[in-house]
Amino acid sequence: MVEAARARDAADPLAGYRARFALPEGVIYLDGNSLGALPLATRAAMARVIEREWGEGLIRSWNTPEVGGAGWFDMASRIGGKIAPLVGAAPQEVIACDSTSVNLFKLIAAALALRPGRKVVLSEAGNFPTDLYMIAGLEAQGLAERRLAERARLAEALDGEVALLLLTHVHYRTGELFDMAALTRAAHEAGALVLWDLSHSTGALPVDLHAAGADFAVGCGYKYLCGGPGAPAFAFVAERHHADLRQPLTGWFGHAAPFAFSDDYAPAPGIERLQCGTPPVLGLTALEVGVDLIAEIGVERLHAKSRALSEFFLECLGTLGVALELASPVASDQRGSQLSFRHPEAYALCQALIARGVIGDFRAPDVLRLGF
Structure with a gap:
């Protein structure tokens, strides 16, 4: 051997x-399925941002390179655009922000708002706990009803009460794959939307959200994308939903004009409205190195x-x-x-x-x- x-x-x-x-x-x-290894280029990238962009550029680094900045303001959408081809999405449909758990909360709530009169979020018994906990959090507020079914009985559990089907593409414990296209089609036929958790998929195996007809997806940055411990996650929203999408965490970076400092919230156009607070520049810097390397390989x-x-x-x-x-x-x-x-x-x-x-x-x- x-x-x-x-x-x-x-x-x-x-x-x-x-x-x-x-x-x-x-x-x-x-154990790259828990924490990806450190790309050597991450060290130099972090040193550059800390010493030059932060240390010397200071607040100016938020500006675009055309005016002497480092482009911090656009990092979330730029890196999201780089993740997009890894999951079969368009650049304008993916943004790198927050954690997987936070993005789940945002997109579950947004999906429920798109299906008035339905409150059921259907998921698999034994799904990764944070997916189930996010549903439970909305249920505790009276906004959702959690329904769990065994893996083999998910399709038959889709009825007229289900607003959203939430599943993890690759099961965290066994590694078993779902047929993304088939289950997405079944959910749509029942009038439900679909949210896929790609935490154990992105960067490890081919994913094609467009081909599957997916509505929403989230994914992890610190596993197969090698973005480092606690790296920012990402979220996908199919462009057909952008105009009507309303997410509950209406922070200032998801505002249409954050530096207008208005008292009233107005969502940014497109995927940008999924942002909440100020982007974590250091975490995004490390994530970008990992994404670039995985895309190169x-x-x-x-x-x-x-x-x-x-x-x-x-x-x-x-x-x-x-x-x-x-x-x-x-x-x-x-x-x-x-x-x-x-x-x-x-x-x-x-x-x-x-x-x-x-x-x-x-x-x-x-x-x-x-x-x-």
Whole structure:
């Protein structure tokens, strides 16, 4: 198996990109599905912004480069435009802002407002907790009704009361993929809108929101986009909804004219209205480096390598006689960039691997996750 692995390494067209990341010697990092590795270029970018743009440019750096600034004011839309092709969207439909949780709250509320007379938000039992908690938060205000269904029964749970179907494209625990196009179509046929959480998809596998007919999406910046811990997230709104979209967090950066300092709120045109407070320039700086690098490598190539690695890993387990219960789908085209295994001592296994320089992670109660 070692010789087979070396042969694969020698033929790997992406091998040179390893040197573009800060990866400690002696560490095998299999947890990019929780926190992406540090791109080496991030250090220089952060130093430039801190020392030159902040340290020397000061407040002037909010201005455009044409007048001597650094373009801070437009960072959210500029980086959103770079994320857009990674998820099959147009540049004017994506903005980098806030956290995944905050963007979920904004878009759930906006979707409910677009479907008056309907209050049900349908999701999967066992979805990532923050998705469910955001629905519950709106339910506590009397604005939503949370309905959960098992994965196999979601389509039949779509009825005339459902305003929004909220699902995570790649399940965080098992890596199982939803058929985005089929479920979006089913929701639309029932008169509902659809919001996709792409936190475990973006940068790891091809996504085409336009082809699926998606209405809304959110995604994470610190996993496969390598934007750093707590990196800003992103949000997508199909352009057909821009004119009617009303989101509840009407902060000053989502105003049509923020520097007019009006007492009354007027939403900015297009995707800009999803902004709330002042953009986190340092976080966006790191995120932009990661997005640029992932775009350069190419999501299709990354996905192909991820599938090959996970398949080879399973082959190795079989050859070595290691018996672990696979919680992920067996077929690599039915899962994201991870393999999940169930074991009663999954936590102990995870810690033992980490002690030996192989970093994966654990998800309660019994799942060992390894990202590829």
